Amino acid sequence: MKARIPPLPRAFFSRPTLTVARESLGKQLLKLEADGTRLAGVIVEVEAYIGETDLGCHARAGETARTAPLYGPPGSAYVCFTYGIHWMLNFVTEYEGFPAAVLLRALRPTEGLSLMRARRQRPPAELTNGPAKVTQAFGIDRAWNEYDLCAADARLFLADGPDYPETIPAARPRVGLRDTPEPWRSLPWNLKLRDQIAKEANG
DSSP states (O other): OOOOOOOOOHHHHSSOHHHHHHHHTTOEEEEEOTTSOEEEEEEEEEEEEESTTOTTSGGGGOSOTTTGGGGSOTTBEEEEEETTTEEEEEEEOSOTTSOEEEEEEEEEEEEOHHHHHHHHOSOGGGSSSSHHHHHHHHTOOGGGTTOBTTSTTOSEEEEOOOOOSOOOEEEEOOTTOTTSOTTGGGOOOEEEEHHHHHHHHTO
16 A cells, blocks of 8 residues: 655644645645545646736636635645636635635646546646646536545645755746736746746647
């Protein structure tokens, strides 16, 4: 039986969102399946969404039934449905009552690849290289919305990652905000590991 890896504490998420985003790179996302299978991947790309004034953030509409989890405690999950077909996993940040989160955009899978392939029917390079691909590969849907990622017995959580050669991120505009006005559309709040960019460029 594999040793239990402890979740990151709530104090990790209870900080400025951009700090959490940067320091999430190189961490692991882990999920423990009911049959004991462990899924894991190193986080290589994230995006920050911060407050009701951020017109790229779902909270621009204020607190609604959909956005209520964004106002919840830091270290909880906000699993949102987009384009009528995709689930996306976010980590709530800062403090309860302030809507902010980090969107997990891509992972480098490390454990449980056979189950990920069964769910995705794609080659390894395409298993978790997008936010909706991550949730499909990990089996994350609405049932995980508002889940406490910091609980001692959490089955879905972030943890420290292996020693990583390069954790300095490249900052770029967030993806898919074409209809969002400036300056929010161009804020450099998409963060990706530089070696991941090089890996993608080299195929």
